[in-house]
Amino acid sequence: MKIAVCVKQVPDSWAEKKLRDGDAILDRAAVEGVMNELDEYAVEEALKIVEANGSGEVIVVSMGPDRAAEAVRKALSMGADAGIHLADAGLEGSDAVATSYALAKVIDGRGFDLVLFGSESTDARMSVVPAMVAERLGLAQLTFANKVEVAGGSVTIDRVSDNGVETITAALPAVVSVVEKINEPRYPSFKGIMAAKKKPVETLSAADAGLDAGQVGLAAAWSKVDSFAARPPKAAGVVVQDEGNGGIAIADFLAAQKIL
């Protein structure tokens, strides 16, 4: 069982984020980077599958600036076996379409039985990359899993959606994305952190990965940011002094907001 887990380094979800003035790209350097939380669940699930299986290999794949190597290390310290880090200045500003193209190029031909994703990244929140990668690889896509079972050459998931839970099975290899209810990601032990320092990480440039430079980067993005403005500061709330008419005042306020 050979599993690829795609992880992304995202700006700390609670930090204040800014777009860069010149190119309107998220200013990643200005904030702490962390491994996308949902990807931790994917790494955990991959490790669990390998543990249950008795043997196998978990390879972390990440596309991102040099700093994204930290996310790869983090996954390695959790227990993944090796990493592939696609880092190239030319990739900056890539949209979901370009990202899926790059990731698929890296993954293709390496003999993975399963490709795992977190169901979304906490910065872009599009949830489309897993599906796009599956499409590009020509594999089945099983997304939003809160349960994954691998047995006898096929994978079965419980797919959660607003409408309920579906059970879906597909033959391996396949692409699966997981939601946060699926497990409890392990906290890397110190032993794991030490071991991760010695695990192999393959760093690829766009050329190494055989990417067509015209299909990635900001210039190739299908959408453009024309202009943006900082969010206006939060307006002070309305204070209702209760002088016997508090209930009415609140009801009026809610009605004005079209809530009542």
Next chain:
Amino acid sequence: MESDMVLRLVVGLALTFGILAFAGRRMAFLVKLARSGKPAVGRLTDPTARVEAEAVEVLGQKKLLKWTIPGIAHVFAFWGFLVLGATILEVYGALFIPDFAIPVVGHWSLVGFLEDLFGLLVLVGITIFAILRLRNNPEVKGRWSRFFGSHTSGAWIILFMIFNVVWTLFLYRAAQYNTGVFPFMDGGAFVTEIVAGWLEPLGETANEWLETIGIWLQIAVVLLFLLIVLHSKHLHIGAAPINVFTSRRPDALGPLLPMMYNGEPLNFEDPPEDALFGKGHIAEFTWKGYVDFMACTECGRCQSQCPAWNTEKPLSPKLMIMNLRDTMFAQSDYLLAAKGKHPGLGEFDEAALNSLSPEVRAEVERPFIGSREGSDHSAEDGYTFDGHRTTGADLPIIDEEALWNCTTCGACVNQCPVDIEHIDHFIDMRRNQVMIASDFPSELNGLFKNLENKGNPWGMNASDRNAWIEEVDFEVAVFGANGEDTIPADVDYLFWVGCAGAFEDRAKRTTKNVAELMNIAGVKFMVLGEGETCTGDPARRAGNEFLFQMQAAQNVEVLNEIKATKIVVTCPHCLNTLKREYPQLGGNYEVVHHTELLNDLVKAGRLTPVNKIDKTVTYHDPCYLGRHNKVYVPPRELVKATADTTVEMERSGDRSFCCGAGGARMWMEEKIGTRINQNRGDEAIATGAKRIAVACPFCSVMLNDAVTSRQQEEGRAVGVEVVDVSTLLLNATKA
């Protein structure tokens, strides 16, 4: 007569050498076992303090006397045995010379009197012990007896043997008196004389025989007692003085010990291949650990005070130590064969392992720490009331639930008469669970992530650290706001606000109060604002030493760089870490708790409480302010200065009962038993006080929860409020 003496000598010596051979073997075994432990560091530094400890705690029995009646009973037994050392000399002398007397002092009446007096006091002592054991019978009182889990039958055998020592002593002494060879014929030995009066009518020959038989019996009983001591919890007679001598001075509270490798602090950046990270097997403990285990008297003082045990959780510090001792003995073949070469990290010394019998090998390879969930052994930590381990090879030795129950409140360490270092052992085992096994309560995942990514346990943004400043109407100096790169000379204190003080609502109020009071008193202070991060206390107490070291190193670097000297804190955990633990990393600061500073300001007349509260106030000692740092008086004086009537809870001062939040328990769920905070809250409510004064942000949250939950019930805890001492002072100061 001559031949009688030969017989007396031959039998006496035969008994002695026969039994001593066994005793000697056992002693050699125990010494070798203790020495097979890993190296311990700094156990002989500062010899003066150690000799003093020996004088005060062993000879002076100071810690035993914390409990008056059992303490006095033990003083009798202990001093009795010291004094009766002289009679051992005499009895052996009498084997060779019928009228033997100790040279010089041997005929002094005073000596005879003391020997008899202490012989009698030993009897009084063991009678008290017997009564205490009957009244505290664990078979009847279950876990509410401090003896629950102690070896009951063993204890009775010991008491019986001591009784035998005393009666045989008086038997041969009385017979000696009657045959005229007694060293104290001129008086003094008052008990002997009474007993001699009873024996005299039996006649001369009978008394001659009683003399010899009495001597044999005395020798046999004393030696058998020795043998039993060496095989039971009474081993403390020998181990306790060694343990006290090599214990952490002044006590094993306050800072935790750094992790060591070959006598040097462990380098986390580049740790050696064979370094251990905490304790994940009995073979990973130091020799000091082994002596701790041997020294435990099973007295249960620790257990009686433990907040976890008292709220029906599996953890009892006593049972933990007993369990470690039972494990040490069960695996002694391995420990002796491995001779300290156990590699750890899940590996074994193969040669040693292969030399073991299958049973011992199974015990050695048994999981050390793990879950006992679903088994019958979880509630009472795997012990029957009378000291039998009920967990078999199918279950882990240490129940992880018990391990994580500990709040590190320090009550056990504070109580232990033989200076066992419970918390250090528990934290060492937690370190293994976190750094090696990665197997710990899942709630801690979030804590660790927040600490790593956000530098505070709540996961709040550093930019919000100054939010409280906007809520006060006076100027607060923030470091760096005017471009300063060191703390200006006219600043009296760096005010370390702490994470709770910055982010938690109740604690924020304390922060604002303390700032306002300093402002009123004209104390110049400065805060670090966004430059502050968690001191690392929760990480360290949760066993994440790696994370603690990173956080502490970062803080020490900042504090040293800005030349911080005097620091005031509102959180006892910050106090303990900044003041007592940072010196381990090269950070030396003068750190005071706000109650100390405010009390000084009141005393100096810079703050004047004019408006005393007309409600009764009780004060709850936070573990990390009281037991761990011995600040008991200043907060009490402050409370007295602001309130007309105060009342103490029964468990107060160094016997204060934990609120339940320490040891990173603040961030863990309390799933088993009753709630610690409720136990304490109820005690505070029961005093009738309307204000429960606290001096720690975590106590504040915990006790407030306890009071509010009682207030849901009709007519309970009406009008009771939990307030920080600073709130009382501020209200009293503002007219």
